[in-house]
Amino acid sequence: MTGFRPVADLSREERAKVGALVAGHPVFALYWAAALDAAAARDRSRSARLEPEGVILGIDFDGLSIYTPIGAIRDAALLSLTADPRPLELHLTPDQAERLRPACGDRLALEDGLRFYARPLDDLPEPDLACRRMGAAELEPLRRFYTAHYPATVFSAWMLALPFVAIVEDGSPVAAGGAIARSGSRAMVGNFLVDPARRGEGLAGRVLAGLLAVLRAEGVTTALLATNDLNPAACRVYERAGFALVERRVQLDLRAA
Template sequence: MTAFRPVAGLSREQRARVGALVAGHPVFALYWDAALDAAAAGDRSRSVLLEPDGAILGIDFDGLSIYTPIGSVSDAALLSLIADPRPLELHLTPGEADRLRPACGDRLALEDGLRFYARLLADLPQPDPACRRMGPGGLEPLHRFYAEHYPATVFSAWMLDLPFVAIVEDGRPVAAGGAIVRAGHRAMIGNFLVDPARRGEGLAGRVLAGLLTALQAEGVATALLATNDLNPAACRVYERAGFALIERRVQLDLRAARYSAPC
């Protein structure tokens, strides 16, 4: 993965090239603005592979790397992604998925349709007072909540500052969600989870309303989110809450590569 460079190491011209590629796309522009903010703060988890007419944005979470091509990228650039041996989440156009899928082999754990939604934060529903913002004291209960019911998700302590909200009963979260990327007046939200024993009670909508209100209070004007075709219930919740579909992509989830022991 040597062709990828940390965002902090890009020249002004290179940053301008990426900025031009993401202009007009609210989700990718948010990814890029957040990457620039993180680089300015010394973070090196965001990276970019530059192509003549495109780029691939990368971000490393705890135990997972996510890559998003933008513009036109070569086959060599796409194939370089699966040279990364870590678990991967790839957000691809249908054409890119067709080009890359045969090379994934048995690392391909899941393929799903990816939906990007957007909503202006105006005319919000009244938030539920039981939905509260989580502070540092909520970190361990949230870790246990996600580990028990959704271990594949990416939840990190820094997300509590973006913000993150939950409905807590008897000291345990029963529903939660928060912002996962934020820059300027836009935020990407996600990590929505409801205790399986409590599904069907409207908890997801209550958490969503509480989160949007918290974001609006902090100056966020547009909320963005990504969800999957395999989760139609979530799509219905978001659409009822006023989110509009703005793009579809293909998500390929790859397992960590397996290596043979040396002879």
């Protein structure tokens, strides 16, 4: 993408500028901290396009790229996102969505409200012993599970280390979820999926509780997550689990060109 550079290639001054821009946003501050950690480990999947008074953060997953503009973004930079031919997920302010929507054309697959939540991990229920941490040996069963029931997911192999948990019955996952970004004492959780045939049994809440317990045991004190207006059932699960709304955005999903 024109104008984007791997976070690993940014100067100290450029990194400080981005840090100041995300400072007032708990979720985006975590995105940025995780990007710096990844850059230190020579990971080049995180990128940024710096603007005079803003930045667009990018991250590549398996089969999907996500862009998050923060601060003042000029039209040329915003519209350049549609030049990326890959499937995209754009996390925008209402004003940015209004400016970008006409340029999406027939690539616009979905528009939804995006909700960001946060929860301190100082008081958690006892985790379900059936919810266990996944490792490399479970990668392919998890891939099959997500491909079968949630092909648009951002699941990637590196998430297993962040960590990732599941309830497995008869050798196959029936519910799963994990961290998708992590830095210091904060973690972003997501990718929660329940086998459609098993919905309504409370499996999502069990997986969420199990994941939060693993994260707290590893020193995480605050969990963050994102969900959508079109998924009110998930919003209710998270709110019952103690998550509070901290920010809202507009999500535009673009098909591959």
